[in-house]
Amino acid sequence: MKIQNLPNEFEMARPVLQTIESAGFEAYFVGGSVRDTILGLPIHDVDIAASAYPAEIKELFKRTVDTGIEHGTVMVLDHGNGYEVTTFRTESGYQDYRRPDQVTFIRSLDEDLKRRDFTINALAMREDGEVIDLFNGLTDLKRRLIRAVGDANVRFNEDALRMMRAVRFASKLDFSIDPDTMSAITTHSHLLAKIAVERIYTEFVKMMMGSKPRLGLQDMCNTKMIDYVPEFKNYLPGIKKIIALPEFRLKNEFQVWGLISFSFGLNHKQISELLKRWKAANQTIEATQKIVTALRELVAHGLNSMTLFNTGQSLLGDTMGVARALNISVDETKVMQRYDQLPIKNVHELAINGGDLIKAGVLKPGPELGRILKQLQSVVINGELNNDQPTLLEHARVILSHERKGEI
Template sequence: MREIPGSVAALCARLRAAGWEAYPVGGCVRDLLLGRTPGDWDVTTSARPEEVTALFDRTVPTGIKHGTVTVLTEDGGVEVTTFRAESGYADGRHPDAVTFGGDLTGDLSRRDFTINAMALGPDGTVIDPFGGRKDLQARIIRCVGEPERRFREDALRMLRAVRFSAQLGFAVENATAEALRNNAGLSACLSAERVRTELEKTLLAPWPERGEGLFAWGLLAAFVGTDAQPDLTTLHRVPVRPLERWAALCALLLDEGSIRSAGEFLKALRLDGRTVRACAAGAELVKTMPRGAVGWRHALAEHGEDACTAAAAIGAAMVGGTYLQELAETLAEGSCVTVRELALSGAELAAMGYRGADIGAAQRRLLSHVLDHPKDNRPERLRELLKAER
């Protein structure tokens, strides 16, 4: 198991010296046991937020209502959260009431999955009252306690279960999977932004095919209906980048009739405008998929790099082939694909006697020629072409 950063160890030591309990907890412990470097660090403590704030010079009140203070250290921010109990989840996402106090076991008992419900003691001992270490070894995602209750408390946990499965390559334990299916309707209360974030993390995960559970269990029914069954194994043909993965997903859903348009689907999920436009254009472009360098140069000139990237990703996901490679090679050529890249500028055309709209028309004709003959993008050759027209 990898070591705890010195700043985190010092933070815990300072809390303990002041008479409080303090333990690294949650995902950072899971990652340490998996031999990974944690992306962030969380500490749970018996100290209340105001006591944590008084003890450290640099703090940010990131979630005082829920007992969380971020302590700024030389290794980054560490979220320090008071032992707490929660009750009432009227909105299916947040507790109606938070009560500070209790002990470590009680604090761990409110967490989502056993693999996230472990802590490290002062001597480095793994404190694991719910069998998280055993589940790590068995490679399964299991809820802490009763799955139905965990998901009714926070519906986002259902999407997180699938996301962890895709990120870690773990199976979802049977009782947890059954609760996912039974409570899928609760996902309708989640914001589109929350759903988008979890879905994107799943699409970019090492095992994206495990994301099929999002559709099989009906967790995305608000966006794709209940019959969607995309084959996400095809995502392995596509680069692990958001644009390409979103484009490929849209293509799979369009192909099976689960969505009417890529643009509408992505807008509903609150994707950024650039991704929405690129995926929508790519879904149209793929109907007349470019081939070879000349084809891709023309497509780049007409639709832009983002749309072409989306189209190539769609082609790769749907039928395989060399679309992504062809596009990458075309881009690597550095050939002219826009008017701005022509070797003759608008000012130089004006100096040749062109005026007003004639300048733009001449540029478009030159670009059309250069897309087919990229080596002709030289000032003297472009002048020859224009003179030949007169």
């Protein structure tokens, strides 16, 4: 097979391959960019594999960066772009079920492609667009099939994360997994417990953002991988709820965890505990909590002004995305219009701050400042008072006066 019209990303990188080849070495485009070009999908990183050793690559180009030289990878900087060039290699001794204990540089493309995970990712392409296919990857693309290169049991024993990659690619591409490959995942699913949670997290979120996330979750259940990721085996009814939903698409990790946490019926504390087990960032935990709070209000009685304010415009958009996935009926235009009509959109828009309260002699520095400002913020957001400094100063005095008299 020869691709006649190469995407611009390849055209820009062709001089790198030509330079390597003109020095007497072999060089090919490899990996996901080749696969996605054949499928007509957008491509991202353009990766290059070559028979030249790292030191030889560095001699051929003026500007290089040692991004992973111990594994044979050198970044070539060319006309403002960076291209990772990796020497053909073999790998052995995966004692941690993830990283090879030994990497050996070789000159053979065939041997290099044998170590790759799936046939659809073991395609190589010359700089003129000719595709090299040693494992019937092109046939598997036509059949929409995820199939391991060689013995699937060996591939997953080498790198257990490949099992998550299998379900991720199936979800992303709407492919099915080859029966032998699926059987090997089931056999080795327990090895997923040996993989760093951060790596599983990345593959899982990508899977949930694919075209068929329900399929990915079902595959995880069928292969028992669900038992070896943090906490999920304790929430199987929630997993089944998601699998039973109509088809949906999620745009980012906030939406992914919002959908999961809502479906699992988690409160704020439980969301924090779950996502900390998954090594999620604090920003993701806070965003998920806000999304779930907003979703619960939507279902119960609609969003109030304070929740609109606390959620914010961006996360309200994510809340609407999760609501669509959950098949929750909501007038999204009306929700966003109500947000736009809020008197203030953030704390900085409040017409008064702690310094103003101190300067006016209402309060002295201390924890009371934050508490009073919260109350002033609330009455403005709820439309009970105008957002102007004299009005808010007077209201602060009233609050304090009532508190001192024991009326609040």
